[in-house]
Amino acid sequence: MSFLARLSLHTRISLVLTALAASLLLVLAGIWLQGARTGIHEEVEAASRVSEQWLSALTAEMQTVPSAALAERVLGIVKPLGRIRANALEVFAADGQLLYRSPPPTYKAGRSAPGWFTGLLAPTFVPRALEVRGLHLVLNPDASRSLVDAWDDLSVMAGWALLLLAVLFVATRAALDRALRPLDQVMQALDRTGSGRFDTRLPVFSTPELGRISQAFNGMAERLIAAVNDNVRLETEREVDAHLQGRLEAERGVIARELHDELAQGITAVRALAGAIAQRTAEQPALNSHAQSIVAVTGEMQNGVRGILHRLRPPPSHGLAATLERTLAAWQLQHEEISLSQRLALGEVAVSDEVAQAAVRIVQEGLTNIVRHARASQVELLVTCTAGELRISLADNGHGCDGQPSPQAGSGLGLAGMAERVALLGGQLNINNRHGHGFCLVASLPDQSSIAILERQP
């Protein structure tokens, strides 16, 4: 099987075809053999019958010959004849002594068909015996010459058959080779495409099946190129976006710095100067009130600048990550017996204040619950912020909820309050009580502000 499998498709199909033809030929050979067998039988039978009639005529003639000369006379007639039409003739005296045996055949002398062939085809004959006044004439039908002829015919035919099979094999293989040559092209095209040459195309082959393959291949290559182009375009767009975003950020940074360094300092100076005037004009109410107004207005201006700075650069130090880190650090300090593993993946997108606040409260509440009820030794916190959603997952390895009232009565508002808070923001809170394996709390909060930011990007 493995040997077959290693052969090329061409050779295998050719072999199968040749084998089919060979078995057909074998059947034909069988039929021919059958015919040959019958033929040989009839031929030898007929020859025997003729010989027997002739011998019968001879014996009738010999009735008048004197007994002493009989044997000589018979032998004199028989000897020159030799074999009588595929029959060996033996003459025995009355006492059983062999007087004469016809010589071996001269036709194709010395040759004989192989034993198996003889066994397959040779008819069985009973020797025919005639008695002429004490002399026994025995006719032995001998099919060996016919067999040799048949064998010779068979050999010639087998030779032709083998030649035919060989030609068939070679011709089939050549034809298949020709018909399947496009497969090599297909293979090469696949290899080239596989190595990144997406411009590879196949010609439309004349064979319908292969034609369909090349059409399918070309279609696939077109779509591949389209996809690659799409990717390149997206990548470029993203780079341009990132570049623009970076430029925008840089520009914002410059504006913020100028506001901070120049405008804010200027306002500070004006404010101080106005304060100084107010100091010195305590006795001049008109001037003094104006100076006080300047002090007040500059205060508002500073608030305004601060607001603008805040918008330009939301202070991340007051952001969620920092707050959470602080909360967690403080909690860890209080509960050193519990190992806390935390992963805060908040990304660069700022979340809205409400969501941030809710997130902090949920984490605090969850941690408090763990301390109160779970008797856990490990706590795992995961906070991720993806497009439009802040997700908090808090899992512990405590005993979960076993239905028993907890040893320390809580406020009873914990989970309910948490769920309420989450629902209010349009989020979802799932609490998994993995009995005996601790609690797992998952809250997801939709964040409108980050969605808005995403939508604004082209």
Added chain:
Amino acid sequence: MTNSLQGTRVLLADDHAMVRLGFRLLLEGAGATVVGEAENGEGMLRLYAELIPDLVVMDVSMPGIGGLAALERLMVGEQKARVLMLSAHHDDVVPVRALRLGARGYLCKRASPDEFLRAVTQVARNQRYLDPELAQAVALAQLSGAATPLETLTEKEFAVFMQLAQGRSVNDVAADFFLSPSTVGTHLYHIKQKLNLQNAAEMALLAMRSGLIEA
């Protein structure tokens, strides 16, 4: 109030001339004498040694070594110096640093003139002063323990961090601080270790997030 600063000799350090003028007038209106004005930390140190004022009013962010490093150097030689630090930022890291370094007071520049004079008066009396707007954030930061990894930096490392985060080179910083570049390199190494930072960009980002420098 008006005369509570009578006779107090004040040294002003701020890189904005107009701001110095405003503060000078305010202080003089309250009876103090502004004996000197510096536009950077180095100048402040020089003038302090020269004038020995009763009080220094100094901006945190100035060119050169900056206010915090100047404060640190000043406190090395003059433990009794009374310094009121001013800042345009509203974070909790710098005030804590400044107070630890020995500043008597810390005030936001947004404060009203009256608040400014109150702060100066407090510090002149050798009392501590912390801007009420910052007080809550500072107190909370202290309560929650190791609030920020920046806390783990030594004062020197913090000063170097601030300079490097603003994009200055190791050689520039070394020249400003009168240190060899290799010493600054060592500080830089420790900073990166402690803060788990890879490069200057991350340093700048952290400083920005902590509100220590502008975007």
